[in-house]
Amino acid sequence: MTEPTQAAMQPFTVDIDTATGAMPGARNRLVRRASDLKGYYADGAALERLITEGDDPLHYEVFEVPVPEEAGQLMYCISKLQAGRVGDECFMTKGHYHTVESTAEIYICLQGEGYMLMKTRDGQSSCERMAKGRMVYVPPFWAHRSANTSATEPLVSFCVYPGDAGHNYGDIQTQGFPVRVFDRDGRISVEEC
Amino acid sequence: MTEPTQAAMQPFTVDIDTATGAMPGARNRLVRRASDLKGYYADGAALERLITEGDDPLHYEVFEVPVPEEAGQLMYCISKLQAGRVGDECFMTKGHYHTVESTAEIYICLQGEGYMLMKTRDGQSSCERMAKGRMVYVPPFWAHRSANTSATEPLVSFCVYPGDAGHNYGDIQTQGFPVRVFDRDGRISVEEC
Numbered sequence: 001m002t003e004p005t006q007a008a009m010q011p012f013t014v015d016i017d018t019a020t021g022a023m024p025g026a027r028n029r030l031v032r033r034a035s036d037l038k039g040y041y042a043d044g045a046a047l048e049r050l051i052t053e054g055d056d057p058l059h060y061e062v063f064e065v066p067v068p069e070e071a072g073q074l075m076y077c078i079s080k081l082q083a084g085r086v087g088d089e090c091f092m093t094k095g096h097y098h099t100v101e102s103t104a105e106i107y108i109c110l111q112g113e114g115y116m117l118m119k120t121r122d123g124q125s126s127c128e129r130m131a132k133g134r135m136v137y138v139p140p141f142w143a144h145r146s147a148n149t150s151a152t153e154p155l156v157s158f159c160v161y162p163g164d165a166g167h168n169y170g171d172i173q174t175q176g177f178p179v180r181v182f183d184r185d186g187r188i189s190v191e192e193c
Numbered sequence: 194m195t196e197p198t199q200a201a202m203q204p205f206t207v208d209i210d211t212a213t214g215a216m217p218g219a220r221n222r223l224v225r226r227a228s229d230l231k232g233y234y235a236d237g238a239a240l241e242r243l244i245t246e247g248d249d250p251l252h253y254e255v256f257e258v259p260v261p262e263e264a265g266q267l268m269y270c271i272s273k274l275q276a277g278r279v280g281d282e283c284f285m286t287k288g289h290y291h292t293v294e295s296t297a298e299i300y301i302c303l304q305g306e307g308y309m310l311m312k313t314r315d316g317q318s319s320c321e322r323m324a325k326g327r328m329v330y331v332p333p334f335w336a337h338r339s340a341n342t343s344a345t346e347p348l349v350s351f352c353v354y355p356g357d358a359g360h361n362y363g364d365i366q367t368q369g370f371p372v373r374v375f376d377r378d379g380r381i382s383v384e385e386c
Binding site: 007009010011012013014015016017018019065067071072073074076100102103104105106108110116118120121122124126128129132133134135136137138139140141142158160161162163 | 314
């Protein structure tokens with residue numbers, strides 16, 4: 001099968017410290033602070049205190065060297081989620097479906113520990129433990145959010161997804177996930193909402 | 194944008210030793226020995242001696258936990274290319290275009306050192322150094338082959354490509370690449386053919 005040749009893009013390399021996720025050549029695509037997560041945590045008052053009295057701490061960052069957001073390309077990034085609690089709830093990402101829902105995503109945890117929470121529109125739910133060296137395969141049609149269960153260490157993952165996948169945050173913002181991850185006096189607890 | 198929900202596949206995890214590329218839960222999808230590389234090296238007689246007198250040594254292996262080979266999925270694998278020489282030429286993979294040529298591939302080198310050789314149908318050529326922690330982005334429409342320049346250590350990479358990419362080996366088998374990688378008495382040399 002021969003297609004028209006359209007090799008307009010040049011190969012490139014990016015150095016990644018696979019022990020820490022540091023990617024010096026990347027730019028910071030996305031920064032989320034506590035104030036960006038309003039409405040996401042069970043204890044809204046605790047989040048407000050964190051924002052007003054806790055100096056609106058950094059929640060997570062996404063680092064990447066951009067490639068065209070097109071079918072056939074592979075988007076990749078380092079996701080770095082800080083350790084912290086909102087009340088008893090572990091810091092987490094907003095979570096999203098892909099806009100093109102038939103697209104998968106691969107996470108490889110490089111540092112830290114946590115959970116990948118996943119759910120489908122037809123009511124399925126899944127929760128996979130993340131730890132250094134563990135790859136989580138998020139199949140097509142599964143929304144996903146990560147939570148950092150460490151008290152001190154960031155949860156750092158290398159992520160890959162198809163170039164045309166896109167992000168749909170709105171559905172998760174309104175519906176949430178079926179479970180939340182808490183730190184109950186040092187004991188991590190995944191609890192149904 | 195909402196699509197029909199077809200979440201038939203369940204999430205899963207795979208443990209990877211990011212220092213060595215060991216993936217204990219994987220199956221060995223592909224094994225290539227010296228005898229599988231007939232016609233690929235500059236010194237065919239040296240390859241024949243390796244096969245007949247050298248016990249047909251292992252060249253490379255690909256390990257994976259399979260997912261459906263469909264658009265939207267992400268194929269991933271560990272590629273492990275042994276250290277060795279055929280005459281003066283460094284052990285290398287066959288190399289391939291993707292069958293769907295508009296698809297990219299990501300390599301992350303976890304162990305060892307070498308080169309990623311790349312070329313396009315319209316005559317472009319590129320050669321990127323591979324080393325631990327270095328990611329090589331192979332854009333759409335670029336054929337790619339790796340060569341191991343270490344004298345002793347395997348070249349181990351984690352690879353990701355779109356589920357519908359496919360492999361086209363035939364074109365490389367007949368045309369080769371514009372450069373070859375040699376070990377000239379311990380000095381690595383990338384030479385035009």
